[in-house]
Amino acid sequence: MHLARRSLVEESEVSPRVSAGSFFLETPPPSKQHASSRRLIASASPNEADRDDAEESETDERESVLDWEVAGLMSEALSRVEGRITSFDNRHVILLLEALALVGFAPGSLVDKTLQTCVLPRVCHLRPEELLGLLQAVAALDVQFDELLQAMGERVTEILPQFELAGLVSLASHFTDLEFPPRLLLSELASRLDEAAATLDDDTLRQMEVLFARHGLPHESICARLETELCPQETGTN
Incomplete structure (x- = not known):
């Protein structure tokens, strides 16, 4: 199994903090009162300017330490979660994975254990909404994780009639994003174009159109349906 992991703290993903300096640069032009205050600041002694710089530097340092402390607390909390993950029900497992994706904080060992020990053995019993949330x-x-995607694809096939059409479009899009071509889903969608329209x-129709185009399937009929639906609206506005 190969998992694309994210490190606990990645420089490219850390939310940029707005420092005091950048905040003032981005605010609108100051009023006369503010301009007067800025002239007073400009006329301050060099010692006061140095003191301001030192205070800003100290603030930045405290914020950096706070970032690391928060990362440490999250790491500790997730370590505890990992120890109890097998007791989580399907809903909480999916919520955990969604939260990890949302904050971009996904320890590889936790993701591995969750998918291997909690998700994979339960896939054959998942309901449509659980499958969609998990995917x-x-x-x-x-x-x-090809083994998991294969199992999910088989489960989708078993309960295909239970999915709403919009859910099938979403499933097919996510499978495609994970480079796992959903041939059966595409066939089902192609056979239900009238219902889709x-x-x-x-x-959702445009999402379906893009999906068909990505797989080299005829999507002109979807385009035509979209144009037909939009034409009366445009005529009414003219």
């Missing part, structure tokens, strides 16, 4: 979380984490909103 969304796995796609957000960018996890490549009648029941799906424009955004």
Whole structure:
């Protein structure tokens, strides 16, 4: 199994903090009162300017320490979660994976253990909404776990009639993002174009159009349906 992991603290993913200096640069032009205050600051002695710089540096240092402390607390909390993960029900397992994807804080050992010991053995019993939530979380984490995707694909096949059409479009899109071509789903969607045009909103239809185009399937009929639906609206506004 190969999992695409994210480190606990990645420089590229740390939310940028707005320092006092950058905040003032981004504010609107100052009023006369503020301008007067700034002239007073400009006329301050060099010692006062040095003191301000020192205070800003100290603030930045405290914020950096806080970042590391928060990362440490999260790491400790997730270590405890890892020790109890087998007692989590399906809903809480999916919520955990969604939370890890949301904050970009996903220790590889926790993701491995969760998918191997909690998710994979339960896939054959998952309900449609659980499968959809799980696949969304796995796609957000960018996890490549072929055995899990294969099991999920088989479960989707077993309960295909239970899925709403919009859910099938979402499933097919996430499987595609994970480089696991959902051939059966695409076939099912292609056979239900009439229902799609009648029941799906424009955004979902466009998602379906992009999905078909990515797989080299005929999508002109979807384009035509979208144009047909939009034409009366445009005529009414003219």
